[in-house]
Amino acid sequence: MENGDIVIAYPVPMHPWVKTLMRRRGRVSVQVPMKRLQLDELGAMAWELMDGCRPVWEIIDRFSKTSRMYPKEAEVSVAVFLRELGRRGIIAFK
Amino acid sequence: MVAKRSSSEAIPRQSDPDYKTLAWNRLRVDVPVDWDISRIDRRYLMLECRGAPVMEVKWSSVKRPARPATIFKQIKKNRKRYRDVREMPVPEQWEKALRGFDDVLCFCRAGGCISGQGVLLFSRSGGHVILVQFFTSLQAPAGGVDVRVLSTLKVGGDEDPVIWSVFDIHAAVPKEFRLTGYRFSAGYFRMEFSGSEKKMMLYRWGPAITLLRRVEMEYFARKALNISSNMRRRRLPPESSAVEWNNMKAENAAWRPRFFSFGHRRYRYVRIRHEKTASRLLAVELRSRRPLSREFFERIYAGYVSVPQKTI
Numbered sequence: 001m002e003n004g005d006i007v008i009a010y011p012v013p014m015h016p017w018v019k020t021l022m023r024r025r026g027r028v029s030v031q032v033p034m035k036r037l038q039l040d041e042l043g044a045m046a047w048e049l050m051d052g053c054r055p056v057w058e059i060i061d062r063f064s065k066t067s068r069m070y071p072k073e074a075e076v077s078v079a080v081f082l083r084e085l086g087r088r089g090i091i092a093f094k
Numbered sequence: 095m096v097a098k099r100s101s102s103e104a105i106p107r108q109s110d111p112d113y114k115t116l117a118w119n120r121l122r123v124d125v126p127v128d129w130d131i132s133r134i135d136r137r138y139l140m141l142e143c144r145g146a147p148v149m150e151v152k153w154s155s156v157k158r159p160a161r162p163a164t165i166f167k168q169i170k171k172n173r174k175r176y177r178d179v180r181e182m183p184v185p186e187q188w189e190k191a192l193r194g195f196d197d198v199l200c201f202c203r204a205g206g207c208i209s210g211q212g213v214l215l216f217s218r219s220g221g222h223v224i225l226v227q228f229f230t231s232l233q234a235p236a237g238g239v240d241v242r243v244l245s246t247l248k249v250g251g252d253e254d255p256v257i258w259s260v261f262d263i264h265a266a267v268p269k270e271f272r273l274t275g276y277r278f279s280a281g282y283f284r285m286e287f288s289g290s291e292k293k294m295m296l297y298r299w300g301p302a303i304t305l306l307r308r309v310e311m312e313y314f315a316r317k318a319l320n321i322s323s324n325m326r327r328r329r330l331p332p333e334s335s336a337v338e339w340n341n342m343k344a345e346n347a348a349w350r351p352r353f354f355s356f357g358h359r360r361y362r363y364v365r366i367r368h369e370k371t372a373s374r375l376l377a378v379e380l381r382s383r384r385p386l387s388r389e390f391f392e393r394i395y396a397g398y399v400s401v402p403q404k405t406i
Contacts, residue, residue: 041304057145068301068373070262072130073280080280 006044008037010090037088042067046081050091056082113242114401117259119273121153121224124246131260134278146229149240150212153224153249162199162214165223169214179203179212188213191245211239220250255397258285262372263298266397268390291384296398297377302368305375312337315366319377325362336367342385363391372400 001007011032039047045066049059056078064074085091113124119136129148133140141149163181170179179201184192192198197216203209212227226247228239255266263283271287271294283298297319299305305314315321315337325339340363363386366377378395380386 041307068303069280070300072132072261073300077280 001038005041006039006047008039008047008090009034010037010088011035013089035088037090042077043081046078110242115246115257115259117257119258120251120256121151121249122246122251122257123151123243123248125149125243126240134260134276136273148229149243150227150229151224151247153222155221156216156223157221160216160223162197162216162223165216166199166201166214169225182211184213185239187241188239188244191241194248213244215247217249222249224249255393259401262300262374262401263296263376264397264399264401265296266394267294268394291382292386293381294394295377295379297366297375297379298400299375299377301373302370302375303373306368311335311366311368311375314375315364315377319364319366319379321364325364330365334367335370336365338363338365340364361386365391365395369400372402374400376400 012035014032046059046063049062060071060075060078063069063078064071067074069077082091086093110124112127114127116123116125116131116139118134118139121137121139125141126143129141129143131139132142132147137153139149139151140147141151166181180203182200182202184198184200188198188200192213192215194217195215196218199214200211201214202211210227210229212225215224215226216222217224224247226244254269256269256271258265258267261278261283265285267287268289270289271292272289273285274288274293275284275286277284281300283296285296287294287296299318321339325341328338328340330336330338340361342361342363361382361384363380364377366375368375376398378391378398380391380394
């Protein structure tokens with residue numbers, strides 16, 4: 001966005017029985033509903049650090065240096081953020 | 095008059111750049127720069143290094159003299175996680191470091207993922223008992239007893255002001271104040287102290303660069319510190335990067351009998367400043383039932399600074 005915030009659109013997982021019910025009602029193709037999540041400046045900073053290869057400790061370290069947060073604060077903030085993204089199904093850990 | 099303050103003058107110089115001073119509720123100790131507080135309580139600190147626990151300190155005052163051996167037995171009996179510890183003789187390299195204590199008892203623990211050594215210290219003059227435990231784990235195999243940490247450990251003392259130094263804040267608090275509350279959460283720190291008819295709060299917000307991106311500091315402070323309309327804004331030099339409010343000329347305060355203000359501290363000083371280098375907002379708030387001396391406030395304000403982060 002213009003103000004630097006990032007908006008993430010992600011599919012909302014549907015329960016299998018909901019999909020089955022909708023198919024029985026004649027809806028051949030079931031459109032997956034999408035949700036939008038707006039990240040503020042710090043959230044956007046953490047999001048941009050996630051490239052699929054970087055380990056969590058490196059994300060925390062870089063986030064702490066870029067945002068000028070105290071390392072322990074950065075650790076707690078990033079951990080909570082990652083947990084929330086994982087809960088919504090936006091990211092997964094390998 | 096605004097007290098001239100320099101961060102470097104307010105923080106005592108550390109002779110060794112690889113160590114930093116931790117000071118919390120009368121405890122003071124020098125620890126390696128990469129050790130950080132993972133858990134904190136009124137008289138308890140757990141330190142970690144790269145996610146692994148390295149040291150635990152617990153201290154308490156004792157009303158009557160007690161032998162460490164007796165206290166050790168009580169700890170073993172009452173705390174499950176100490177049941178596998180056993181007493182050991184004081185190592186030679188620790189003796190010099192622990193000379194300042196009247197009684198010393200060393201213990202060790204082995205087995206499992208975490209092992210370590212510790213010491214129970216007793217100071218008769220100060221009336222304190224301190225339990226220190228150093229951990230060695232799979233994540234921190236280089237951990238263990240740091241003799242420098244032991245030699246700088248002390249509790250109590252007659253210093254005035256008392257130094258408080260945790261995370262990235264450092265404060266020099268007059269001896270009359272006692273800690274009554276605290277909160278350390280991501281982005282917001284608060285410490286509350288209570289003295290004779292006075293109450294003091296120290297605040298820290300960060301990172302300021304994000305908090306002040308869309309609002310001015312004055313607006314932020316009014317909301318965060320609940321500045322009421324009867325508080326008078328005082329002009330400060332622009333280079334101080336600070337804003338102050340007070341109600342020293344409280345309306346009709348002079349005639350109000352003292353007993354009507356029981357429990358209510360009607361005089362209030364609040365000052366917030368922006369430390370641009372550290373990207374922090376620091377605020378000091380003083381409340382009192384009697385008019386406050388500006389010099390007293392300036393002294394506390396000058397002693398409250400943000401500590402630059404050291405990295406190895």
